[in-house]
Amino acid sequence: MASFVIAVDGPAASGKGTIATRLGRELGLPVLDTGLLYRAVGVLTAQAGGNPDDEAAAGATATRLTADLLADPALRTRTAGELASRVAVHRKVRERLLGFQRTFAAQPGGAVLDGRDIGTVICPDAPAKLYVTATPEIRAERRWKQLEGQGEAVAYADVLADIRRRDARDGARDAAPMVAAPDATLLDTTEMTIEQAADAARRIVEAARARWERSH
Numbered sequence: 001m002a003s004f005v006i007a008v009d010g011p012a013a014s015g016k017g018t019i020a021t022r023l024g025r026e027l028g029l030p031v032l033d034t035g036l037l038y039r040a041v042g043v044l045t046a047q048a049g050g051n052p053d054d055e056a057a058a059g060a061t062a063t064r065l066t067a068d069l070l071a072d073p074a075l076r077t078r079t080a081g082e083l084a085s086r087v088a089v090h091r092k093v094r095e096r097l098l099g100f101q102r103t104f105a106a107q108p109g110g111a112v113l114d115g116r117d118i119g120t121v122i123c124p125d126a127p128a129k130l131y132v133t134a135t136p137e138i139r140a141e142r143r144w145k146q147l148e149g150q151g152e153a154v155a156y157a158d159v160l161a162d163i164r165r166r167d168a169r170d171g172a173r174d175a176a177p178m179v180a181a182p183d184a185t186l187l188d189t190t191e192m193t194i195e196q197a198a199d200a201a202r203r204i205v206e207a208a209r210a211r212w213e214r215s216h
């Protein structure tokens with residue numbers, strides 16, 4: 001049987017990570033936060049003294065990336081998010097991370113992947129696709145609270161500026177820009193609690209699963 005892949009795309013702090021984690025837990029599917037791959041490439045490139053804006057330097061790091069490097073809490077910081085967005089513009093980086101993501105998606109039974117280009121580039125045939133959004137202001141508020149919880153003190157206005165800058169860079173790049181797949185279901189979580197967003201996502205996926213099972 002083909003694997004049931006759930007693609008959860010959307011901008012930073014839209015709720016896609018929490019939604020992906022919950023869907024994975026409820027359906028018993030493995031989850032890959034693909035942002036961590038770009039975060040790791042960004043952080044490791046900078047740590048090695050390389051320039052994240054240099055395609056060759058970031059591309060070389062992407063070749064060396066292994067799954068065990070993804071658990072580092074340093075990848076969750078604000079700096080790591082910015083570095084990730086910078087290395088993510090490079091085609092070489094994206095190409096080198098493609099195989100890892102597709103192998104993960106091809107696991108028997110299926111998988112959940114969250115990111116920016118899962119439904120468009122990594123798994124264009126995924127039977128379930130969500131594009132999760134929220135206003136920049138509400139996303140900044142969520143990210144600000146999350147950073148505070150991690151002990152990273154930062155002004156709300158700076159987090160909002162980060163979010164806007166990353167949205168602009170991720171959406172405007174030539175290589176796999178952040179965009180909703182034409183067949184993705186849009187889920188705007190601006191006015192939703194996380195419980196409501198997770199419930200809405202579950203209903204979308206249940207409907208997609210029923211369609212998929214009829215055709216397999």
Ligand code: DC
Pocket residue numbers: 012013034035036038039081084085088114115116117118166170
């Ligand atoms: O989801 P995140 O905030 O951890 O992602 C960090 C950056 O990585 C994001 O600004 C753009 C990049 N990214 C990407 O280009 N493609 C993905 N599939 C996931 C993340």
